[in-house]
Amino acid sequence: MPSLIHAIFFTVDVVALLTLFVSALMFIVFTIRAKGGASIPLRPIGVYEQMRRLVSHAAESGQSLHISAGSGCIGAEATPQAVMGLTAVDYLARRSAEYAYPMMSTAGSPTVFATTHGILQQAEGARGEAGGVGVRFYGPDPFAYAAGTYDTLQEKQPLAHIALGQFGAEGLWISEATNMRDGLRLGGTSDPSSAMLMWLSLDEAVIGEELYAAGAYLHHPSHLGSLATQDYLRAVLIFSIILGVVVASLGYWG
Amino acid sequence: MIVCPACQHRNPEGAEVCEACGASLEGFAYRVCPKCGALNPAENLFCHRCLERLAGATSAKGEQPPATEEAEKVLAEVEEEEGTLPPFLVEQVEEAEGAPPVAEEPAPSEEEFPEALPPFIEVEEEEEEPVSEVEGPGGGETLEAVQAEAPAVPSEEREEKEEELPQVVVNPLAGVEDVLPLEAGISLPHRAEPLPTEGPTEKERADADLLRRIAEEGPPLQEAPRKAEEKGVRRLSGSGRALIYLLVLLAAVIPFFTGGQTARWVSPRRSVGVFADVMSRLPVHTPVLVSFDYSPAYGEELDPLARAVVQQLAARSVPMVVMSTKPEGIGIAEKVCTAVAQEMDNYRYGEHYAVLGYLPGEEAGLRTLRKGLADAFREDYVRHRPLSEIPVVSGIASVTDLEHIIVLSDESGIVRRWIEQVRRENTVLLHALVSARIEPTLIPYAQAGQLETLIGGAYGAAEYERATGMRGAAAQTVDADAVLFLVMLLIAVVTNVVLISGDKGRSPRR
Amino acid sequence: MKRFLPVTAAVACGGLALLDFFFDSPHIDAAGTILVEGVTILAAFALLLGLLNILAVHLRRVASGGGDRGASLVLVLALLITTALGISMPDSPGIDWVFGYIYSPLQSTMTALLAFFVASAAYRAFKIRDAAAAILLISSLFVLFAQLPFSASLSPYIPSLRHWVFKVPVTASMRGLLFGIALGTITTSLRILLAVDKPYARSQEPR
C-alpha cells in the first residue's frame, strides 16, 4: 500500500494530468454557473476598488488614465500575468470608450504591445476618435521600459498610473520615480520579490494571486467562475497538504 | 494649474493658450488644486477636496465657501431625508415650478455658473433639479447608490448643520465624492427639467445618459480610505527623500575609505561551502553547462560570483559549455570567459569551453534545449561553427546528458523556468546562483530539492571566494553593508519617531 | 470568420503544447518543437512592430518640435545606429563597444538607482502601524544584520536563527505565495485555452 501511493505520486505525468483534468472540470462547471448568474460575495481588494472609482473620476474630470501592462512576454510563462494586465487595459479601454476620457498605455514587451494596440484601437474607434492609438512600446529591456514609462508619465501627467501585469524590479523604479509627482499609483504583480517591492512603493498594490483576480473584480460576472475554481482548488490543496502530512507522519511516505 | 480642455495638458496659472496644443484656454474647464492635486471645475474658488483656495480664482464672493460645496451639502441633506425635501426646499421647488420657464434663456454653461448665481437661495434652486431627476424614472439607481454610501447623520446633528449652513466647511459628502462624480451631476444645470415646449437637446440627453451610466457603475465593495488622506500619510517630503538618498550614497562610498575592515570575518555559509566542494570534485571529463541569465543591470552583483565559479572550473580544466537565455547575457558570458581564459593558459576555446550563444524564446527555448542542443544552437557564438565541430560540445546531445547546470540569474522566473522545463527529469542537478533580491523566492525550490544549490549574489561572492581560498574583489566592499544596515536602522527609527510625534490616529494602510 | 480563426489557432496551439507537456511521443514532440520555434519568430516580429511604434512616436515629436525634441532625436539616432551596427556587422567591435560602454553602464546605473528607491520605500514600510508592519520591520532588519560578516562573532546564535528564519517562516510564506500564483496561473491559462478569454481578438464581444 505505501509503495503504491508512492509509485503513483512519483510518476509525475499521471498526477499532473489528473490535476489538470480536475481543475479544468471545476473551471468549466463554475464558469457556466457564473455565466448563468451565480454570484459569490468577494472580499474587497483595494486596487480594483480604486480602479473602478478612478473611472468615475476620469469621466468626471476628463483627465487621462495611464496603464502599463508590464513586461511579460506572451508566448512564455508570463502569459497569464500579461493577460491580467491586458484585462485591466481592456476594462479601462471599454470605460474610456463609454465615458470618453483619454487613456494612455505603455507596454514593456512587444507582444503585450501588439495586443494593447488592438484593444485601444477598438476603444478609440468606439469613441469615434481618429489619430494615433494611445499606446507606446518601450523595451524590451525592463529598465528601458521603466525609463520610457516614466517619460510618458512626465509628459501626460495622468490622473493615475496603474502598473498591473508582470513586473520585475522595474516596477519599483517606475513607482518610486513617479512618486515625486502626484496622482494615484496602483498596481501589482505576482512574482513575490517584485510584488513586495511594488507593494512597498505603490499607494495600493495587489500581491501574488490577487493579480489573477483582476478579471473577476473588474469584469463581473463571467470571471467569477475562475475565482470560485481558485477557492475550491485552494480547499483541495489544503486538504491534500493535511492528508499528506498525516500520511508522512504515519510513515507511509517515501 | 489650468487643464487644457482639448488635450489635458496642465498649463501654468495665467496661461492664455495651451502650451502643448495651442488651443485657447479661454473657458478652460478644470483647474488643478496646487495643494492636493485634485481637479476642480473652473468656477470653484476652493478645492472641493482639501478646501485650499485655488490660485487665480478671484471673485466678488470673497472667502465664502464655493457654490458647489454648498450645493453638495444641500444635496446630501436632501438625500438623508430619503427623497422628501426639507420644508424650506419644498418652498423653493414650488417657487421654481411656478416661475416662468427657465429654458427661455439658454442654460447657463459651466463657466458662467458661479458669477451668474446670486447668493444662497439660487444655489438651492439649482440644486433641486438634479434631485428631481434622480427621483425620476431611470435615475432611481443613482439615489440608491448614493444613499447606500452616504454616512448616516443623526437627525439632531443635521438640524444643527442646517442652522450654521453658510459657515460649514466640512463636506458632508466626504466619503461619497469619490464614489460618484456628483459634481458632474450638480454642475449640469437645468439638464433634466422637462421643458413645456421642447424636449431635451441632444447634448442634454447624452449628459443624462452619461450620468446614468456612471451611476450604474457598481459601487465599490467596501469603502476604502480616502486617497488624499493616504497620500499625506505615506508620501515622503522632498527634503526627507534627499536625506535618505544622501545617507545611502554615503554608505556606498564608505568602503573606499575603510578598505574592507570587516572582510576578515567573512565565513562561508553551509550552502556555499557545499557548492564550492561540489565544484572542486567535478570529474574533469563531463562538461558543466553554465547559463549566464542575467543582464548588465545586475552585473556588478553577479559578475564577481560568475568569475569566481568560472575561475575554479578553469583551474581544474573542467569542460564548460556557456549559454544565455537573456539577450544581454551572452555578451557578459563571453567577457567573463575570455577574461578567465586569458589568465589560464591551458584553458582553450573549443577544447575546454565553448560559448553557444543566446537562446531566444524563454520557455520555448528551454524546451528545444531539452530536445537537442544542436537544434537550439545551430552554431557557436564566437566562431560560428556547427556544434558538431566543437570538441567540447560534440558529446552532448541534449541537456539531459549533463550532470550539472549552473544558472546565474537575476530573475526568479528564469530559474523557475529552468526548474519547470529542464529539471523535470530528475537527472540534472541545478545550481542557482542568483541575485540576493530573488533568493528568498527560490527557497521553497531549494527546500524541495528541485535546486541543488541556492546562493545569493551580493554576499555569495565574498563567501565563495573565502570557501575556495581565492583572492577576489568581492570581500573588499563588505564594509558598506554594515553601513547600509545602520542606514536602514536609522530610517526605521526616524520613521517611527515621526509617526509617534506627528501622525497619531491616522488610518492604517490596509 | 474574423474571430473564428484566431480562436481556433489559440485553442489548437495551446492543446498541442499541452499534449507535448504530458505525453512523450516523437510526433507530438516534433510538432511541439516547431510550435515553440514559431513562437520565437512571432515574438521577433512583434518586436519589429514595437520598434516602428517607438520610431513613430519620437519622429513625430522631433517633427512637432516640442521641448524634448533634441532628446527624441538622440533616441531615434541611437536606435537606428545600434540596429544598423548590430545587423550589418554583428561581429564587429562596434556593437561590443556600444554594449560595453553605453548599454551596460546605463542599465547598471538604472538598477543602482533602485538602492535609493528601496530605502525611500522602506521609510514608509517601516512605519509600525500594526503587527504586520512591525514583523516586516524586524524581519528585514534582522536579515540585513545577520548577513553582516561580523554578526556571527557577536553571537553564534545569529547565523542559526537566520537559518531558521529562512528554513521555516520564509519557506512557508514563499511556498504559500507560490501555491497562490500556481492556482491563479491555472485558472487564467484555462480561460485562454478554453477560449473563455480572448484578449487577442480585437473584435471582442461585450462582457
Added chain:
Amino acid sequence: MQTIVNVLADLPPAAVEMVGMWVAALLTLAVLSFILGDNPLFRLAEYLFVGVAAGYAASLAWSNVLWPRLRLLVTEPGAYWYYGVFFALGILLLARGVKPLSFLGDLPLGVLFGTGAALALGGVITGTLLPQLRASFLSVSPSDYGEGVLGWACAIDALLIVLGTIAVVVVFHFSAPEDPKSRSWGYWLLNLFQGVGRKVMMVGFGALLAGAAFSFFAVLKGRLAFLCDWITHVVDVGL
C-alpha cells in the same frame, strides 16, 4: 559605414577603451544625477538608453532569430517549410500597425496566447504545484528526525512550515462571508488563519526587502567603484 568601422578598427585599442571609459563614466554620472531630481542630463541619458536598448534587442532578434531561420528557409525549403508559415504569421502581426488591416494580427496573437498559456499551465503544474505539494508533505513525527530534543525541534519546525504555508495560502481566499458579522466557526477559523498568514507573509517580505536592499546596494557599490577607477585613471594619466 564600412570605412567608419575600418577607421575605428585602426584606432589604437587603448584610445578606444579610453573613450569608452569616459562615455561610460559620464553616462553613469548622468543617470545617478536623477537622485537630485529630474534634469536634462538624466533625460538625455534616459533617451539614449531607450534607443540603444531597443536597437540592441532588434539587432539580436535579427541576427539570432530571424536571419538564421530565414537562411534555412531559403536554402532548404523542403525541410524547414514551417518557418515560412511563421514568417507569414509574423507579417500578419505587422498588419496590427495598419488600422484597416489590424484584425489580421489577431491570428498570430492567438497562436502566441494559446502556446503561452499552455506552457505556463504545464510548467506550473509539473514544475511548481506538484513538487511543492510533495515537499509540503513533511512528517511531524519526532521519531523521524532523531532522538530527544532535536527530533522534537525538527518536528515542530515541520509543523510550523506546514501551518504557515496553509495560512499564507488562505490569505488569498477570495470569497467573503455573505454577512460580514457572521459568527460561524468556519469564518472564525478563516479569519484566524488569514491573520496569521499575513504575518508569516510579512516575515517573507522582510527577507525579500533585505535581499533587495543588498542586491541594489551591491550594484550601486559597483557603479561607484567604476567611477572611482575612472577618477584614479584620469588623475594618473592626466586625461
